[in-house]
Amino acid sequence: MKKSSARMAAVLAALMPGLAFAQAAVSPPTNVNAIMMFLVFVAMSLGITYWAAGRTKSTKDFLAAGGSISGFKNGLAITGDWASSAALMGIAALIYTTGFDGLIYSVVPFGAWPLMMLLIAERLRNLGKFTIADIVTLRLARAPVRSLIASASLAFVVGYIIVQMVGAGTLISNLFGIKYETAQLVIGVLIVLYVAFGGMLATTYVQLIKAVLLLAGATLVCGLVLQRFHWSLEGLYSAAVTNYPGGSKVMQPGGMLPDPVSAISCGVMLLLGGASMPHVLMRFFTVPDAREARKSVFYAASFIGYFYLLTFIIGYGAVAFVMKDPQFLDATGAIIGGANMAAIHLAMAMGGDLLLGFISAVAFATIVAVVAGLTIAGASAISHDLYANVFRHGQATDTEVVKVSRIAALLLGVLGVVLGMAFKGQNIAYMIVLPFTVSSTVFFPILILSMYWRNLTTTGVVTGGWLGLATAVILLVLGPTIWQEILGNPAPIFPYKYPALFSVTISFVTMIVVSLLDHSPRAQTERAAFNDQFVRSQTGLGAESAAQH
């Protein structure tokens, strides 16, 4: 099917060189509606940044918004962090191409929310200060553990930022009719302004506004889709079956994941990785106590769950309204701009230019906000973990840490733009596997074992963490995506696209075995400290409180 359409494209291009030329030369028209609406968002967010900058003085203000955000606001902001452009356009694209299996990216990662609520959120709030590493180093040695977690956090953040920046550049140039490079610069400048000046407070409000816009936009599109079918899901699905090349296969599993091991490994990655992402977890330090942390999870889970329910409509809506409509297809019958545009074209089909402009502006705002959230997580790894605790051994002053955080935000912004330019035109979808694999392999085991298991020792964490991280990276490189598709080797050395099942197991087993074999005096002290940590994790006594202003 794919091969024949590619051959058809080649034949058409050979027959009509003028057509292919015309398509390549005509850049998309400048979308005035979208640009105006995006500018409104920029003006609002910069106003907020100005306001927040005046309230951001200490490290606690900068990295945790003073610990004073309410559960409801934090829940919305987390929704903003969670719902990246991948959630809006990626899931629709997957359903558009592979049918039912695209929903695995809705249902399975959503399980991370009950998991976070049950095992992570309240203990994290009771034990931590600014980063994941704070929890682990209550008992374990500061330098080696912080170095591991900060390195993994930076790998996570940078990998995630590349995906967002490259995806953004392509999408924004398509939607707004501006150049790829211009889009990169706009995002880079905005996030540096938000983060370096407004810190976590500005980032929180930017996320919050974007979450409201995203939920409103997705609701509107879904409403318009369902209205065409007199509010009947069955009507929508039968229209999708009529349009889909595989017919009723669009409603059945089995289109995307090639074998059971891949499916299980992908599920493990989405569930465990989703429950331990540093830019999401760090939001639990912005609320005053464990009660509000639980509330944030509840609000976030409600909004995100609602959003995921909408993906059951948007993806199939795209199959029903975009797949056979010539205005969205090129001469070969392929969707213009690639499958990632399915949700955007759907907005055009449902609500014309105005809705297209609104959804485009929301998509841009989404990317800017998510990159800002990632940048502040990266800045905290550099300033709080590496600078203050590893290089300065906990002796840095508050002013110095804030200064390093601002510089780190600037550097990450520049790095994002540079990498965005460097990866232009590459297929970067596979890169999202890296951050999720890292967080499931490194952060999840470390968090769970340090909070729940008395016997965990520094040697165990460091050995298991680095070994797991190395396994994840090596298996990704040797796997089908990099070894075969990118490096052009005939067959992959490691047969699966998703290494999480293997790297998570190695990480957990190594941490447990090495800790059990560790009889050093340090290990004894670390085990003895568990009782106090346990009481604190349950009661919140001794936990960081909200800043007094």
Next chain:
Amino acid sequence: MMQNVYRHIQADPRFHALERKRRHFTFLLLAILLANEAWYILATAFYPRFGFARLWGEPLAAGYTTTWGIVIGILQTLLYIALVGIYIYRANGEFEVLKNTIVRDALRATGGNS
């Protein structure tokens, strides 16, 4: 100072009772969650080889295009919101009250303040 309070709470049987109650409740909800996640992942992985997975591709009834997989996915999403809701209902209510009593008594007994 804080260590004295921690020790005092460690010695309080009410703390261990609360911890046990919370642990059992957490494990029950966790088991429900993991069973559902496993079901979803395995059904996708083994479709259409095994019977339990085949259900996912079956239409709701003759003449329908909506499959059980869609309905199960929607119900699971709602179930996960419910799990979070049920947990917070007890944790921010009953458990929080018990915890506050234990902490208040411990602070009073050790002469500290929060």
